[in-house]
Amino acid sequence: MATLDPSAPRPFGYGDAITWPFHTSDWFGRVVLMSLIALIPFVGSMAIAGWVLTAADNLHNGAATVPPAGFYLRRGARLFFVAYVWGLLAAVLVYGSFFGFFFVFANPNAVGSAPFALLFSFGWFAFVFGFALATHLAFLFIVPGAVEADARGALRGLNPVHAIADVFRHPKDSLLAALIAYLAWIVASLGSAFCYIGILLTFGYGALVFAGALYVYERNTEIGAA
């Protein structure tokens, strides 16, 4: 019977994605500065995407160090592009649906009284429920999608088939990565509860948690290995 060697280093797991940034001595300053950079429209989003990928690169190289704050635009461009396109499509879909509902609400005659009542009893409930379900399910595809976008490039990374296939090929890792990404999103947005100033800490920290999940997922599934 094999015995576990207690002295052997424990591999970096999904849970470590939450704590790994604290191993870098000046993590606080880097996180705050990077969160400030992230507030710049477009450029900031691209920079923090590059920062996340650089952090994941460091982890792949065996160095669990938080990268210094900076404009990692060349590293983050392809991930930013894919995230931007999908984000824009999702926003158009979501706000378009809201727009349609408000239009029908203001013009009940457009659909007739019976469909109107049906639309605003079951339709609205179905829409809100479906919206919540879709946004939560989307977390399953965020980490695989980010890995595919980074590995395949901006245009080929737009193809959702690869990320969907990854989720079905690696359901356990996809679920765990989704849970960590969900946690990262909650943590990142927590700062807004503190008069929005807290986001200077939580946004960058959430991004590093996401970087940890990205690294473990890529390592375990070997999707982005080249």
Next chain:
Amino acid sequence: MNATPRSARLSTPGEVVAILVGSGVISVLTLAAIIALFLTVLIPSFVFGGREQIPSDLPVYPGAHLDSAFASGFGGCTEVSASWSTPGSSDDVASFYRAQLNTGPWALTGTSPARGGLDLLFTSTSGPHREGDITVTRTAGGGSFISLELAKSSTSQTAVAGCHVMAGQPS
């Protein structure tokens, strides 16, 4: 899979600029389209969504400008709220409605003073049951503001239960 080596996953400066400019332009265009759609479709459809529900045989003071029209319907009853403004004096407008709501398909059921103007309750004399309340008030500029609350049964000659105007009582 044909993954790019990790060390080579850097975009060129030209790609970075193209992505930034492209995303900026698309975002501005999307925002402009949303604002245009909001101002030209959503707001007018909300403010004037009930315009078609105002009875065509309801008298409207000549030259009055429709400011808003809302309608909601449930169970065979449609409730309409609308308002007009006109430079005409409130006395003239009130006289107009007092006369017009007592002829044709309408009958005046009561009047009462309201906020420096007049509140007129009326009902239909034929066809599906319709009852309403028109309030004429004086505006600061010497003109008049006309507001309408109307309930109409749309399914039969008789009134739908509960299809009534909840406005002021006749004097």
